[in-house]
Amino acid sequence: MQTVLITGANRSIGLETSKQLSQKGLFVYLGSRSLAKGEEVVKELAEKGFQNIKAIEIDVTNPDSISKAKNIIENEQGKLDILINNAGILGVNPQTAVETSVKDIQEVFDTNFFGVISVTQAFLDLLKKSDSPRISNITSGLGSLTLHSDPNWKYYHVKAAAYGSSKSALNAYTIVLAYELRELPFKVNVIDPGYTATDFNHHSGPGSVESAASFIIKHTVTDENAPTGQFYSNDIEDETGISPW
Template structure:
């Protein structure tokens, strides 16, 4: 029996990732629920399945190269291809003071997940994505990664200091552009999604948007037709400036 389109969402056991999985599943995708915690991953799959989504648990720790390689091998064994990759797993880190108070170790911890993890997962999954008819890669970014918005004197972020998280999303934007350039002669589209300030564990549920609302832009980019953009950062309201 032919298998439908396959979508892997990392960090999909809760928050925005879970909602991306749910919304993709409602559109007929087989969703691979990427989670490093097996218990939480199993619970998410059970919840999604109860709602009629075809969901499969996939253990993956984006900071562990062996785990990433094993996950790619499992997708290869089961499906032989991957239609959508949503690099959603991310952390905020604990450093919120002035840059001069932040250590290299603080930055390294955040970058391991938010930047290096995305590169590791994308590279491992790329051979599978190339086998799809027209694959999509979506990297979960943030308005906080915009140099334009952060450097404007009248920006709402002007007084905000989260250098580890903010700079990691800036770096992720650069990574997104680089992959889009590499893949511009292929049917694969690569974009960054900015979900807005969503109430999740990442910000101690202080956001003004729901996970379902935050997931919508990622789902839109994951399901772009051939006329859609590549190498852009988009939010619900439109293009986010670099």
């Protein structure tokens, strides 16, 4: 049975991804900053028939929390097959380049960028023990520099100096990570689940969490011939789903 860790998984897209992976027979560590909240969610899922899901406390901005989570998974599983770096924050609004404080921008980067790096580096040893390790970094279309430079893009006027920049940085980091792991059986990609109706955006997005989770899984649970170092977006309408960087 493959094992997956999903950060920020006690609600919204992360939660739905946990449910769908459980139904596919994977063992899911449902990451939550609060263990109590995570365990409450898992209890509710178990009552609905979901199996092989366990809450695990992990705060991606806290090195001790990450280390403890890593030790738990190592002791219980001995390896990790899939890491989905899903935890993220939006930050203050509005986010203008001329007025948003460095402190506010740094807070977003701590979770969306540095948090992903911390978790990824901590779990690399366990991932290397898998026959088919996968790392999926959850990004956003707002992280695409190409699209943001196109006045014809439907979200061209949606600018977020902290959030968008953090996702652009995440995309750049993922390219380097995929390159460095290219000789190993890793598949490392960034995945944009699309503009989805969640608590994150006050349910303003047109997409469903079911569609978002399914898209993440499609480009995460892949075979050995799948691409690595790609940017997939659920908002891209062609069959490849590949987004411009």
